[in-house]
Amino acid sequence: MDYQTLLDNVAAEVAPLIGTGNVADYIPALAGVDPMSFGMAIADLDGGVHGVGQWRQAFSVQSISKVFSLAMTLSRDGQTLWKSVGREPSGNPFNSLVQLEAENGVPRNPFINAGAIVVTDHLVELAGDASGALLDFLRSETEEDTIGFDADVAASEAAHGDRNASLAHFMRSYGNLRNPVPTVLEHYFRQCSLSMSCEEVALAATFLARHGVLRDGRRLLTRSEAKQINAVMLTCGTYDAAGDFAYRVGLPAKSGVGGGILAVIPQRCTICVWSPGLDVQGNSVAGAAALDVFTTMTGWSIF
Amino acid sequence: MDYQTLLDNVAAEVAPLIGTGNVADYIPALAGVDPMSFGMAIADLDGGVHGVGQWRQAFSVQSISKVFSLAMTLSRDGQTLWKSVGREPSGNPFNSLVQLEAENGVPRNPFINAGAIVVTDHLVELAGDASGALLDFLRSETEEDTIGFDADVAASEAAHGDRNASLAHFMRSYGNLRNPVPTVLEHYFRQCSLSMSCEEVALAATFLARHGVLRDGRRLLTRSEAKQINAVMLTCGTYDAAGDFAYRVGLPAKSGVGGGILAVIPQRCTICVWSPGLDVQGNSVAGAAALDVFTTMTGWSIF
C-alpha cells in the first residue's frame, strides 16, 4: 500500500471520531477552531510529503514546538541542558508544581511546561533571540517563509500565563533559571503560538527520522542525540498518557493542545496529524486514533 | 511574683540558649543581626508594659505582621476572607506549593505565606493602601510614630521574592487573587519589613488579650472574632511546629523569621520575645524556650 492509499484508509477509519473530545478553551484564540477539522501528512526521508484532509491548513502547534526547541538547544550545547532538566516521565499533569517542589526545581523532562521553560531559558542563553532562531530553522527546513507566530495566540497565552509564571518563578527561586522570568516567558509563549500545517510540521521534523541529518545533508544532531530525542518523545511526549500511548501506538510522538501530534518512525518517515478535539489528558482523540490505525495497518510500531 | 521578677527569672533561665540556632540568612538584611540579642516584654490589659533585655530595640517582625493584617482585614469584612483562605494547619513548610495545588489555590490558613498573600490581597481591596493602613494602626495602638518599614529589608525581600511570586501567580491562575501580582507583593513585602521592638509588638497586640477591644476602648473585632484569631494562632502560628509549640508552651502565638514571637494570654496579657537564632522550623530557640519557662512558672497555659 502506498502512502496516499494508507492515508486515505486511515482517514476513512477515524472519520467517526472527528469532532469528539473537547477543543482546548483555556485561551479564546484556541477555542474558536472548527472541531471538525482533520488533516494528516507523511514526510519521507527524501523530502516527499503526502497528505489527506486539511493537511495544508495551519493550526496552533503549541507543545509540538518543544521538540524543535529541544533539538536546537542540544545542537548548540549537548550537555549543559541535562543538568537543569531530567529525562523521566513525570507521572503528574503537565503544569503541576508538586514534583518540581519535591525535586528542588529541576523539572522531570523537557516536555512538561516547566521543562520546556528551562529549555527556552537555555536557548535564550545560547541563541539570544530564541524564538527568532526557532522560526529561522523551521522556515529553512520547510522552505516556507510564511511560517510565523500567531500574535493573538501569544498575547492570549501571556494574558492567561499565571501558571507558567508561577512555574518560572518557582524554578528561579531554586536558581534553575538564568534569565529574567519575563524574557523567558516571552519567548516561551511566542514559541507556543507557532502556526504551521501538518505538511510543514512533518517536513521540519524529518531530521529525527534521518538520525539527525537535515534536509540539505548537514548534520544538526549526532546520531545518538537524535535517537535520544526520539526516546524522550516516547517516554514523555504525550503528557500524562505517554505509557498508554506507547502501548497503543508504539511510536515516539509529541502532542500539543492545539490538537496536533507529531510522530517519528526512525529511518522511515515522520507523520503529523491534526484534529482539535482532545481527550482528558490533552491529546487529540482522532489524531491518536489515526496513528493507532496507521501502525496497525503497517506494523511499523517500533516494538 | 510580679511581672518584672518573672521576666528577670525567665531571662536568667534561657540565657544559655541565646546565640544557639541559626540566624535567618535568606536575605542579607536579616543575616547581619547580632545573634546574641534577646529581649522580652509583657503588656498588661491596662497598657502597662514590662521588659527585660533588649525589649526596646527594633527588630524585623516579619511574619508577626500577619496577625495584624489578618485582624485589620477581618475588622473590615469578617466573612469574605474565609472563602479565599482556610483555617487548617498545613502540615507542610510555610512556603510550600504542594497543598495549594491539591486544594485548587486556596491556602490552608492565613499564616502560611500563600495565605498571608491572600489576606494582603483582600486588604488592598478593602483599604487601598494596605501597608499604609497597617502602619497607621500600629502607630495608633502604640502611640509610637517612629514605627516604620525597613526599606532595605523590603527591597531585599523583593529581590529574593521568586518563591512568593510563584505562590501569588499560582493562586491567581486559580482566580484566587483579585489584584495584580506586583501590587499585592509590594504590600506583602513591605509589611514583612516592619521594624518594631518587643514593647511595641506586645502593646499593639493587646486587643487580642482584651477580646477585641482597642487601647482606647473602641472595639476592633467582636469578642468571637478575637477568640478566633487566637485559635488560628494556636493551630497555625508557629509554622510546621504548631502542634509541638502548643504541646510545650500552650499559648496562641505567632513567630517570625526575624526571631520574634508574639504570644497571647487571653484576658491577662500579651508577650513578645525576640532572639534571632532559629530552630529548623524557623522559630526562635531562646524565644520559644522563654515562653515555655514562662508558662511553667506561672501555670498560665490555656490548657
Add this chain to the structure above:
Amino acid sequence: MDYQTLLDNVAAEVAPLIGTGNVADYIPALAGVDPMSFGMAIADLDGGVHGVGQWRQAFSVQSISKVFSLAMTLSRDGQTLWKSVGREPSGNPFNSLVQLEAENGVPRNPFINAGAIVVTDHLVELAGDASGALLDFLRSETEEDTIGFDADVAASEAAHGDRNASLAHFMRSYGNLRNPVPTVLEHYFRQCSLSMSCEEVALAATFLARHGVLRDGRRLLTRSEAKQINAVMLTCGTYDAAGDFAYRVGLPAKSGVGGGILAVIPQRCTICVWSPGLDVQGNSVAGAAALDVFTTMTGWSIF
C-alpha cells in the same frame, strides 16, 4: 445558669440539626444506629454529672478511646512514645499513608489511625493486655462494671481492617512497630469497639480537667502531661477539621466516627456529646454544633 439549664438550652438549640449528616456506614454494626439519637453530659471536677437526651445510652466511642489509651501509655512511660509518634496536625485524612511515607513511618500524631496503632503497640509492650488494661481503667474511673467491648463491632472492624493492616505493616517495614501486626491490631480494633454512654465518657475523662488527678485523688499524669494531652486534642483531635473546630468551638476535643465528641474545659469540667450524623470530615454535626453553642453561651472557650 446552672449546668442542667445550660444543657436543656443547648439541646433545644441544636434540635434541628439532629438527623443531619451521614451515619458512618463503613461497618454494618455502626450503620444500624438511629440517626435521631442525641445525648450530652457534663461532668464537673467533683464527680457530679448532668445530662440531657440519651446521655445514659451506650454508643460506639471509636476514636475517643484514643485519648484514654494515650493517657495510659504516657502514665506508664512518659518519654519513649514520642520517639515513635509526632505531635503535629497531619493536614491529611485520618487514614492516609502519604505523610507516613514522606516521614519514614513515624505518624504525625497519636490521634490519626497510624499514630493510635503506635500507641497501642507501646501499651501492649507496657501493659501486656492493652485493651484489658484500658477496660479496667474506664470501669474504675466510672465505677461502672458494665462497660465493655462490642464484639460485633470489633469483628466488623477486623473484617474491614485492610486499611489499618496496611498502615501497621507499613510502619513495621520502617521498624516502627515492635509487636506482630495481628497482636497490635487485635487490641486496636477492640479498643475502637468500646461501648460507653456520654455520662461514662465524661466521667472517665475528668482527670484531664483536673490536670492529671484521678477521681480518688491519685495522680495519673503530671500536671504538665495532662496539659499536653489537652494541647494535642486541640490541634489534632477532630481529624482534618482541627483548625476549624478550634476556631468555632475553642476547646480541646476528640471525636469518633460513632458520633461522639469528648471536650475538656481545663479546671472546670468535661463534656461528652453524641449524635451519629457526621459531616464530611467525620465529626458529629449536632455534636459540634452543641459544643459551639455551649461555648458561646458560657464564654468558656480557652481563647
Add this chain to the structure above:
Amino acid sequence: MDYQTLLDNVAAEVAPLIGTGNVADYIPALAGVDPMSFGMAIADLDGGVHGVGQWRQAFSVQSISKVFSLAMTLSRDGQTLWKSVGREPSGNPFNSLVQLEAENGVPRNPFINAGAIVVTDHLVELAGDASGALLDFLRSETEEDTIGFDADVAASEAAHGDRNASLAHFMRSYGNLRNPVPTVLEHYFRQCSLSMSCEEVALAATFLARHGVLRDGRRLLTRSEAKQINAVMLTCGTYDAAGDFAYRVGLPAKSGVGGGILAVIPQRCTICVWSPGLDVQGNSVAGAAALDVFTTMTGWSIF
C-alpha cells in the same frame, strides 16, 4: 560482527564497572552474592544462545519474573487485567504508596510492586497455582527442568515483606485484590525467588522478540499483545529510571534487584545480562552499561 565477538567486546568494555554499585542487601539471601559476577547471553529467534562470562550461572531473577507473569496473565485474559492496573510510568519509587493512594488503589503499571501483586492476584484467579504455572512455562520454554524457586530467598522475602503486605492490604481496602493477602503474597514472593541463568532468561523471553510466538511455533500472545508488553517494558521496566534507560539504551527492558536485566530487540533477539552491583535506582551498573555499549556497537536501539 557475530554475536560471540560482540559479547566478548562488550564484556571487555564494561569490565572496569563490574563490582561497582551496591549489591542489594535488604534480604540476607541476596547480600551474599559475589559482587564481581558478570554474565551476558543473547538468544536469537531460532533458539540459538550465545554467552559470555557467567552466563550459565543461576541468579535471583527477582522482578524480571514480572514480565513472565504479566505475559501469562494476558495470555489467559487479555482485557480484565487492565481494569485493575494502569500502563503509565509511576514517577515514584517502585514500592511507594503515594500514587496508590491518590489513584484509589489502582497501581500505575504492572512492574512496580503493587502492580505485580495485582497481576499475581489475577493469575491466581486464572491459573490457581500461579507460581507453579509460571514454573511450568519457564521449564517448557527453556527445556530446563532444573529451574526452580530458591526457598531461602522466598522465606527471606516473606520475613521482610511488611512493605509488600502493606501494599496488598491497601489495594484490598479499595477492593482491588480478589484473593486473600497471604495467598497472593505467597505466590508473589515465590515468583520473586526464581533462580535462573542469563541463558535461561534470554531463551524463555524469545516470544517477546517473535511477536508472541513460542519456541514450538504456538502463539502465546497476539502480535499486538507482545508489542504492548515491549512498550510497557520500555516505559516502566527499569524502575524510576525508565526515561533515562530509554535515553541511554533505547530498548524495552526489565531489571531486577538481583542484578539481572532482560532486554528485547523486536524481531531480532533477546538479551539477558547479570551483574549484582546496583545503582541508586536499583538497576545493575555493569548490566545497563553493557546494554548501552551493545546498542552503540550495533545501532540496534529501537529509536
